[in-house]
Amino acid sequence: MNEHAPSAGGPAGGEQPSRDPRGSSDAESRLAALTLQQEQLAQGVAHDLRAPLRAIDGFAAMLTTHAGEALDATGRDYLQRIRDAARRMGSLVDALQTYSRVGRAPLREAPVDLSLLAEWVATDLQDAEPDRAARVDVAPGLAVHGDEDLLRELLRQLLDNAWKFSAPRERVEVRVEGERDGDRLRLRIRDQGVGFDMQYVGKLFQPFQRLHGTEQGAGAGFGLAIAQCIAHRHGGCIHAESVAGEGSVLHVELPAGGDPETAP
Amino acid sequence: MNERDILLVEDNPDDIELTRIAFAEAGLDSRLEIVRDGAEALDYLFARGEHAGRDPAKPPAIVLLDLNLPKLDGREVLQAIRDNETTRGLPVVVLTTSTEPFDVDASYAAGANSYIRKPVDFEQFLAVVKQIGLYWLVLNQPKE
Numbered sequence: 001m002n003e004h005a006p007s008a009g010g011p012a013g014g015e016q017p018s019r020d021p022r023g024s025s026d027a028e029s030r031l032a033a034l035t036l037q038q039e040q041l042a043q044g045v046a047h048d049l050r051a052p053l054r055a056i057d058g059f060a061a062m063l064t065t066h067a068g069e070a071l072d073a074t075g076r077d078y079l080q081r082i083r084d085a086a087r088r089m090g091s092l093v094d095a096l097q098t099y100s101r102v103g104r105a106p107l108r109e110a111p112v113d114l115s116l117l118a119e120w121v122a123t124d125l126q127d128a129e130p131d132r133a134a135r136v137d138v139a140p141g142l143a144v145h146g147d148e149d150l151l152r153e154l155l156r157q158l159l160d161n162a163w164k165f166s167a168p169r170e171r172v173e174v175r176v177e178g179e180r181d182g183d184r185l186r187l188r189i190r191d192q193g194v195g196f197d198m199q200y201v202g203k204l205f206q207p208f209q210r211l212h213g214t215e216q217g218a219g220a221g222f223g224l225a226i227a228q229c230i231a232h233r234h235g236g237c238i239h240a241e242s243v244a245g246e247g248s249v250l251h252v253e254l255p256a257g258g259d260p261e262t263a264p
Numbered sequence: 265m266n267e268r269d270i271l272l273v274e275d276n277p278d279d280i281e282l283t284r285i286a287f288a289e290a291g292l293d294s295r296l297e298i299v300r301d302g303a304e305a306l307d308y309l310f311a312r313g314e315h316a317g318r319d320p321a322k323p324p325a326i327v328l329l330d331l332n333l334p335k336l337d338g339r340e341v342l343q344a345i346r347d348n349e350t351t352r353g354l355p356v357v358v359l360t361t362s363t364e365p366f367d368v369d370a371s372y373a374a375g376a377n378s379y380i381r382k383p384v385d386f387e388q389f390l391a392v393v394k395q396i397g398l399y400w401l402v403l404n405q406p407k408e
Contacts, residue, residue: 042364043362043364047331047332047360047361047362048332048361050361050382050384051276051278051279051361051382052278053384054278054279054282054361054382054383054384054386054389055276055278055279055282057384057385057386058278058282058285058386058389059278059282060386061386061387062285062386083386086384087384087385089384090384090385093384097363097364101364101365105365
């Protein structure tokens with residue numbers, strides 16, 4: 001070992017490891033600068049990227065109102081395409097902001113009733129699409145230890161995915177279940193949607209990656225990346241399995257909460 | 265109906281025009297006063313500078329405040345409103361694009377009455393602005 005190398009390893013010769021204050025301070029300064037840069041970027045996205053989109057959508061809407069009659073079908077279709085693109089971009093900005101936020105938000109850990117959160121998220125999805133036939137079964141007693149806001153976001157992304165990719169089905173069928181395994185909760189979210197080809201499973205959790213077209217329910221391509229980021233921040237993990245055309249199962253492992261004796 | 269004005273503090277000309285259109289659809293456009301930065305907002309409220317001729321005893325029914333503004337930002341404007349005895353009770357609705365938790369928390373901590381995000385979708389934006397007008401100018405009973 002180079003005697004001038006920083007002593008970042010374990011104790012040697014029975015002595016406590018010496019900490020290089022200058023090196024540590026440099027690393028902390030770089031981390032602080034990176035965190036600040038990320039926060040400034042997030043603020044810029046939050047404030048400045050949506051305003052032009054609102055103008056594009058708003059003035060295209062006004063043009064449709066004021067001059068729509070003078071346009072032929074092609075012209076009106078072009079205006080509609082402008083509005084659709086502005087809304088898609090708005091959804092993408094929302095997703096980018098959420099992805100950024102879940103990666104840097106402070107983790108406020110406490111006991112969390114995941115079953116209750118899943119019921120709330122399912123109710124929100126049904127409220128947003130009241131005419132959609134849907135059944136979301138949530139097993140009771142799914143207790144974890146984690147950040148309630150982030151875990152609600154994780155469930156929102158996973159249930160939203162299950163809901164969206166059931167678009168071709170007559171009815172949305174989702175089951176949220178799991179069991180305790182030592183100090184972990186093994187959660188499963190099963191749907192009977194379009195599924196995906198397992199040869200692309202490696203791409204599934206990367207941002208901007210989509211395995212389906214928008215007509216099959218695809219969004220901005222951030223949902224599973226957001227869910228994975230939240231699982232990792234809790235020291236957990238996430239993986240998926242699927243049979244194309246038959247549905248998917250998302251497996252999430254999180255720190256278990258509650259009483260191990262009464263857990264499912 | 266409350267006969268006072270609405271003060272819109274907004275620097276983006278597109279958002280000003282869209283807000284004007286939304287208030288016009290709600291029949292409230294004649295009540296809209298527009299200032300384009302934080303310093304001018306305080307000049308208006310305290311009847312000074314180019315607004316020196318205004319009667320300070322007639323405050324607006326509501327201030328619609330963007331956060332990112334030239335000169336003084338929305339948080340500073342809000343703080344100045346809450347720090348002054350004559351404007352302390354003025355309803356201030358933060359109407360902004362951000363949903364960042366630090367903006368929401370900081371706005372409520374500084375005394376905002378409400379925090380509303382401006383939607384990208386125009387129909388939703390119209391609905392939001394109309395509801396703000398309906399609530400604060402028709403339903404809400406202001407302090408005399």
